[in-house]
Amino acid sequence: MQHPENDKQYKGLVVNEGVQNLPQVNPYATFRRQKRELHAEEYVEGILRGDITLLGQAVTLIESSLPKDQAIAQKVIEQCLPYSGNSVRLGITGVPGAGKSTFIEALGTMLCHQGKHLAVLAIDPSSERSKGSILGDKTRMNELSTEANAFIRPSPSAGSLGGVARKTRETIVLCEAAGFDTIMVETVGVGQSETAAHSMVDFFLLLQVTGTGDELQGIKRGIMEMADGIAINKCDGSNVERAQAARVSFKNALALFPPPESGWQPYAETCSSIDKTGVLKVWKMVEDYIRFTKENGYFDYRRTRQAKYWMYETIHSALLNGFYQNPVIEKMIPEMEQQVLDNKISSFVAAHKLLEEYARHK
Amino acid sequence: MQHPENDKQYKGLVVNEGVQNLPQVNPYATFRRQKRELHAEEYVEGILRGDITLLGQAVTLIESSLPKDQAIAQKVIEQCLPYSGNSVRLGITGVPGAGKSTFIEALGTMLCHQGKHLAVLAIDPSSERSKGSILGDKTRMNELSTEANAFIRPSPSAGSLGGVARKTRETIVLCEAAGFDTIMVETVGVGQSETAAHSMVDFFLLLQVTGTGDELQGIKRGIMEMADGIAINKCDGSNVERAQAARVSFKNALALFPPPESGWQPYAETCSSIDKTGVLKVWKMVEDYIRFTKENGYFDYRRTRQAKYWMYETIHSALLNGFYQNPVIEKMIPEMEQQVLDNKISSFVAAHKLLEEYARHK
Numbered sequence: 030m031q032h033p034e035n036d037k038q039y040k041g042l043v044v045n046e047g048v049q050n051l052p053q054v055n056p057y058a059t060f061r062r063q064k065r066e067l068h069a070e071e072y073v074e075g076i077l078r079g080d081i082t083l084l085g086q087a088v089t090l091i092e093s094s095l096p097k098d099q100a101i102a103q104k105v106i107e108q109c110l111p112y113s114g115n116s117v118r119l120g121i122t123g124v125p126g127a128g129k130s131t132f133i134e135a136l137g138t139m140l141c142h143q144g145k146h147l148a149v150l151a152i153d154p155s156s157e158r159s160k161g162s163i164l165g166d167k168t169r170m171n172e173l174s175t176e177a178n179a180f181i182r183p184s185p186s187a188g189s190l191g192g193v194a195r196k197t198r199e200t201i202v203l204c205e206a207a208g209f210d211t212i213m214v215e216t217v218g219v220g221q222s223e224t225a226a227h228s229m230v231d232f233f234l235l236l237q238v239t240g241t242g243d244e245l246q247g248i249k250r251g252i253m254e255m256a257d258g259i260a261i262n263k264c265d266g267s268n269v270e271r272a273q274a275a276r277v278s279f280k281n282a283l284a285l286f287p288p289p290e291s292g293w294q295p296y297a298e299t300c301s302s303i304d305k306t307g308v309l310k311v312w313k314m315v316e317d318y319i320r321f322t323k324e325n326g327y328f329d330y331r332r333t334r335q336a337k338y339w340m341y342e343t344i345h346s347a348l349l350n351g352f353y354q355n356p357v358i359e360k361m362i363p364e365m366e367q368q369v370l371d372n373k374i375s376s377f378v379a380a381h382k383l384l385e386e387y388a389r390h391k
Numbered sequence: 392m393q394h395p396e397n398d399k400q401y402k403g404l405v406v407n408e409g410v411q412n413l414p415q416v417n418p419y420a421t422f423r424r425q426k427r428e429l430h431a432e433e434y435v436e437g438i439l440r441g442d443i444t445l446l447g448q449a450v451t452l453i454e455s456s457l458p459k460d461q462a463i464a465q466k467v468i469e470q471c472l473p474y475s476g477n478s479v480r481l482g483i484t485g486v487p488g489a490g491k492s493t494f495i496e497a498l499g500t501m502l503c504h505q506g507k508h509l510a511v512l513a514i515d516p517s518s519e520r521s522k523g524s525i526l527g528d529k530t531r532m533n534e535l536s537t538e539a540n541a542f543i544r545p546s547p548s549a550g551s552l553g554g555v556a557r558k559t560r561e562t563i564v565l566c567e568a569a570g571f572d573t574i575m576v577e578t579v580g581v582g583q584s585e586t587a588a589h590s591m592v593d594f595f596l597l598l599q600v601t602g603t604g605d606e607l608q609g610i611k612r613g614i615m616e617m618a619d620g621i622a623i624n625k626c627d628g629s630n631v632e633r634a635q636a637a638r639v640s641f642k643n644a645l646a647l648f649p650p651p652e653s654g655w656q657p658y659a660e661t662c663s664s665i666d667k668t669g670v671l672k673v674w675k676m677v678e679d680y681i682r683f684t685k686e687n688g689y690f691d692y693r694r695t696r697q698a699k700y701w702m703y704e705t706i707h708s709a710l711l712n713g714f715y716q717n718p719v720i721e722k723m724i725p726e727m728e729q730q731v732l733d734n735k736i737s738s739f740v741a742a743h744k745l746l747e748e749y750a751r752h753k
Contacts, residue, residue: 103740110734195739202737253648254613282644286615336731336738343742348710369698372472375564376698377557378465380705 069104076109076207081180084207091199092185106199109206114332116205117319118212120226122252123236128262129215131302132236134173136312139305140211141176148204149173151184151215152222154193180209191346194225198339201229223252228338231328232257232315237279237297239263239271254286257295257318260311264299272299291327293318357390358383431466438471438569443542446569453561454547468561471568476694478567479681480574482588484614485598490624491577493664494598496535498674501667502573503538510566511535513577514584515546516555542571553708556587560701563591585614590700593690594619594677599641599659601625601633616648619657619680622673626661634661653689655680719752720745 067086075083090102123129137147149170173179185196201212216226227233235256253259259279264272279297288294298314300307322328352358365379374382429448437445452464485491499509511532535541547558563574578588589595597618615621621641626634641659650656660676662669684690714720727741736744 103737106737107740110737114734199737199739251613251616254616278643278647281640282647285640285644333732337728339738340728340731340741340745343739344714344745345707345711347742347746348714349707352706352710366699366702369702370695372476375465375468375472375561376701377561377705378469379702380709383702383706384709 067101069101069108072101072105073108073206076105076203077112079208081207084180084203085182087203088182088200091196091203102199106202109202113202113205116201116210116212117232117315118201118214118230119315120214120216120223120230120233121236122216122223122226122233123238123262125217127236127238128302129236130170132260132262132300132308133213133215134170135302135305135308137170137173137179137213138176139309140312141173141178144178145211146178146180146209147173147176147211147213148180148182148201148209149213149215150182150197150200150204152190152193152197152226153184153215153217154190154222180204180207190221190225191343193222194229195339195343197225198229223255227255228335228342231322231331232318234311234315235259237261237275239268239275253282257289257291257293258311258314259283259295259297260307261297261299262302264307265301265304269299275299291318291322291331292325293321293327351391352387355387355391357386361386429463431463431470434463434467435470435568438467438565439474441570443569446542446565447544449565450544450562453558453565464561468564471564475564475567478563478572478574479594479677480563480576480592481677482576482578482585482592482595483598484578484585484588484595484618485600485624487579489598489600490664491579491598492532494622494624494662494670495575495577496532497664497667497670499532499535499541499575500538501671502674503535503540506540507573508540508542508571509535509538509573509575510542510544510563510571511575511577512544512559512562512566513546514552514555514559514588515577515579516552516584542566542569552583552587553705555584556591557701557705559587560591585617589617590697590704593684593693594680596673596677597621599623599637601630601637615644619651619653619655620673620676621645621657621659622669623659623661624664626669627663627666631661637661653680653684653693654687655683655689713753714749717749717753719748723748 067083072083072087072090076087087102087105090098090105093099093102121129121133133149137149140147170181174181182200185193197214201214204212212230214226214230216222223233233256235252235258237259239261261272261275261279276297276299283295283297286295296314298307298310300311302308319328322331353362361383365374365383368374369376369379429445434445434449434452438449449464449467452460452467455461455464483491483495495511499511502509532543536543544562547555559576563576566574574592576588576592578584585595595618597614597620599621601623623634623637623641638659638661645657645659648657658676660669660672662673664670681690684693715724723745727736727745730736731738731741
């Protein structure tokens, strides 16, 4: 899977922030257009061969909003699907400052040295505004980015969460077909994005840092119960004792939660991405979970449910967008909301008035 | 607000399980039809006067599926809306066995003796199947049911959660217009119903019992983070020490959660509905919360957001039902799902095929 030129190129992608952060545009796009258009079959053949150049170009098609690109992309995905699925999908979330990038860098490098093929993706709908807040900054993954076995792809900066999530999930398919056996999906634990990430991974890791609880401020409520495990990062220097104490508190807290469907009891490990200590303990937690859930059947059940989830999720957002983007509805909603807030009509009457209008004008 | 005959009648309602559990039918229905039909204005006038007979009959209209009844019901609600809102809305959830009914009985009786006017409602979409699992069994609220200031109404057994929730929320409006200053909404903490309850109350109380954690089994994950406070019930007899210990564990656990929007730090109290100890401590927690959130503005913000929530929630379920109840879609879905599960097409392609069909056949 070693392609010096691809390596260069993918690094080019990550380095070249200016370009990658233009909505809908990135280095491949220009690069690809210089050459003759490829057929879906050529991409598929290349991907199955492990050709990272073609993988990267196919991902660019997925990220493109051009109907012509999307048409090819969907063909490629369809033909890659039968070869996908054979990987461990790890979701990693945590507030900015939890050290997600350094953790991924540390763990990822170790896994590459074990001979694993690692694809690091991201879901960050804000990346357009935040100039690629995650995975955008190569300097944060200096070491990992030089690993030939690593494929790092910043979050598609495609606006809506739904769009970004779809592209990331479709990219997972291509990466797996290309032979990547370990997929990491990084997300910022502040918005809706971690729900999307949680719905496409096998293990959802919450990266925490110790402290008075202020660090939790940014984390959306409910995330702790979504986590299959917690890693308390920055367990180094003067922080070790607090990290150890935090591990115990989290352990006790997690024990108070109702046991998750998986039958797996989430727990917390401490680690230091700087000292590189405990990082493999965290990975062992993931491997133990995978073994455990493959034995009790939850692993397949979760993936099956995720496939359904994305089908229904896509349908629902399409139906709702159709409604809210209807000009008549758009005009009517503020007034209806106001009447509800003024106790002039009930929420239900307001809803039905809007639905009647929609039926008339769609 | 004392009406001996209403009291009799409402008791008749609660006693008469056989009737109340027939879908869409209940004692009032028959009772009402014997008399001449009333106009919306007559119901409203009676409700504002605090006439519990007419309140009960109006609630029956809300619960009725007859378009004619619904038409009157919506008029009544609309005219009562300006007089609603002046109450404390308390949601109470907990697994079966947590002692919700005895707790409500104990707390409710105390509040009535303080001169409060208490309406006890329920959201239990399963009540049709479970024969009114909550509030259906009068014997479980023997004492409270004799209080003239108490109005107890079992969950409407109307099938869908959306329907049940709507009816309960509309019933709150009428109860408040009738002068009830304290509304309790009971729900079983096992399904979706507590999300609905949480979305219509000011304070959401999780009733817990001590133990090895088995008691948590039934509770849906995420509920603990929805709770504004926890009451550890059955803190009596040989259970006192364990309950005290549990209070501390929950306190520590809650402290690990990110602080809720309200700025209020949820905590746990112990109580015994049998010994009647601690019950008023729990109520004090509710009162403190109300004062706190009224001062920082969150109280109104939460109610405003809830009003909007129900408007959008109603719209969304209507849009989705329109899709899923479309015969063409109904026929197509299993096949699409299968193709997704067999990795023949991606979740997104399947979704778009279904949406195209829907556009053609709606």
